[in-house]
Amino acid sequence: MKFFHLSDLHIGKQLHHYNLREDQAHILGQVICYAKDIHPDAVVIAGDIYDKTVPSAEAVTLWDEFLTGLSRIRPRIPVLIISGNHDSAERLQYAASLLKDQEIYLAGEAGEDQMQKVTLEDAYGEVDFYLLPFVKPSYVRHLFPEDPPGNYTEAVEKLISRESIDFINKRNVLVSHQFYRGSKEPVTCDSEIFSIGGLDQVDVSVVRGFDYGAFGHLHSAQKAGAEAYRYCGTLLKYSVSEAEQEKALHLVTLGEKGTSPQVERLKLTPLRDVCRKSGSLSEVLQNPSQREREAYISITLTDEEELYKPKEQLQQVYRRILEVRIENSRTKRKLDGLEEELIIQSPQEVFGDFYREMQGKDLTEEEQKIMDEIFEQAKEEDQ
Numbered sequence: 001m002k003f004f005h006l007s008d009l010h011i012g013k014q015l016h017h018y019n020l021r022e023d024q025a026h027i028l029g030q031v032i033c034y035a036k037d038i039h040p041d042a043v044v045i046a047g048d049i050y051d052k053t054v055p056s057a058e059a060v061t062l063w064d065e066f067l068t069g070l071s072r073i074r075p076r077i078p079v080l081i082i083s084g085n086h087d088s089a090e091r092l093q094y095a096a097s098l099l100k101d102q103e104i105y106l107a108g109e110a111g112e113d114q115m116q117k118v119t120l121e122d123a124y125g126e127v128d129f130y131l132l133p134f135v136k137p138s139y140v141r142h143l144f145p146e147d148p149p150g151n152y153t154e155a156v157e158k159l160i161s162r163e164s165i166d167f168i169n170k171r172n173v174l175v176s177h178q179f180y181r182g183s184k185e186p187v188t189c190d191s192e193i194f195s196i197g198g199l200d201q202v203d204v205s206v207v208r209g210f211d212y213g214a215f216g217h218l219h220s221a222q223k224a225g226a227e228a229y230r231y232c233g234t235l236l237k238y239s240v241s242e243a244e245q246e247k248a249l250h251l252v253t254l255g256e257k258g259t260s261p262q263v264e265r266l267k268l269t270p271l272r273d274v275c276r277k278s279g280s281l282s283e284v285l286q287n288p289s290q291r292e293r294e295a296y297i298s299i300t301l302t303d304e305e306e307l308y309k310p311k312e313q314l315q316q317v318y319r320r321i322l323e324v325r326i327e328n329s330r331t332k333r334k335l336d337g338l339e340e341e342l343i344i345q346s347p348q349e350v351f352g353d354f355y356r357e358m359q360g361k362d363l364t365e366e367e368q369k370i371m372d373e374i375f376e377q378a379k380e381e382d383q
C-alpha cells in the first residue's frame with residue numbers, strides 16, 4: 001500500500017504580509033501531478049488545511065480547486081483529511097457526508113461516536129486508517145464524565161482506548177495532529193504555534209501499536225519517537241527559520257504486517273524560495289542569482305559605516321524582501337550591553353515574581369500548573 005502523507009498546508013497564509021496564493025497553488029499543483037503519475041492508494045492530509053479558523057474566500061477557493069483536482073483522477077484516489085489546531089473543526093466538516101460518496105473522508109470533530117475509520121485493501125489484506133482530528137482535553141471531557149482526561153496525553157489515550165483495534169493481526173495507521181513527544185527534543189520552527197509551558201505535548205507511547213503514525217503539526221519533517229511515526233512537515237517554507245530545509249512530499253509504502261514502512265521524499269520545486277543572504281551592502285547588491293531576486297529573502301548587512309537608504313537600494317534588486325537586519329560591531333555591542341534588560345519574561349514568570357514579592361515564597365508545583373492552565377485559557381479566548 002502506497003500513500004501520500006502531507007500536512008500543514010496552511011492555505012491562506014501570508015509571509016510577512018506577502019500573499020502566498022500563487023506559491024500555494026503552484027505547490028498543490030505539483031502534488032496533483034505526482035498523484036496522477038504515481039497513483040497512490042490514498043492521499044492523507046494530517047491537519048492544518050487552512051491557516052485561520054475563518055479562512056478567506058481566496059483560501060477556500062484554492063482548497064476547493066485542490067480537492068477537485070485530486071478527486072477527478074481516475075481510478076479514484078481516496079483522500080483522508082483531519083482538522084488541525086488552525087482549522088475550525090465545524091467549518092472543515094462542511095458537506096462531509098456528501099464528500100464521502102466521492103471517497104473524500106473528512107474528520108473535523110472528535111464526536112460522540114467512534115473515531116472515523118477508513119479501510120483500504122492491498123495484496124496483504126486490509127489497512128485501517130484511524131482519523132483523529134486535533135483535540136484538546138476540554139473538547140472531549142464530556143465524552144468521559146466518570147473520569148475526564150486531565151491533559152493532552154490522557155485525552156488521546158482515552159480516545160484510542162475506546163476503539164476496538166486489532167493491533168496483532170491488522171495493519172493500522174493513525175492520522176493525527178498533536179504535538180507528540182518521544183525522548184528526543186523535537187525540532188520546532190517559527191511558523192508553528194504551541195501552548196505555553198508545553199501543556200499540549202502528548203507522550204507518543206500512548207499510540208504505540210499503530211504500524212504508521214501520519215502526523216501533522218510540526219513544520220519540519222521528522223520522526224516522533226519511533227521510526228514509523230512521522231511528521232511530514234509543510235510543503236513550503238513558512239518562516240525564515242526554515243530557509244535551510246528541503247521540503248518534500250512524503251510517499252509512504254506499507255508492506256506486510258510486521259515490516260517497517262518505507263518513506264520516500266519526492267522533490268518539490270517551489271515557485272519562489274525562502275532564503276537568507278548576508279554581507280556588506282555592495283556584496284549583497286552584486287550578482288544576485290535569478291532565484292534570489294525572486295525569493296522571499298531575509299538580508300543581513302554587515303557594513304560598519306552608516307548606509308544611505310539601504311532598503312531602497314536593495315529593493316531595486318530584490319523583489320520580495322522579508323526583512324533587512326544590520327549586524328556589525330555597533331549593533332553587537334548594543335546587544336551585549338543590553339543583555340540584562342533584554343530578558344523577555346513570559347506571563348507566568350511575571351506572575352511568579354509578583355507572587356514571590358507579595359507572599360515571600362514561590363508558587364508550589366500544583367499552583368504553577370493551575371496558573372499555566374489559566375494563562376492557556378486566556379490565550380485561547382484571546383484568539
Ligand SMILES: [Mn+2]
Pocket residue numbers: 008010048084086192217218
Ligand atoms: Mn501547522
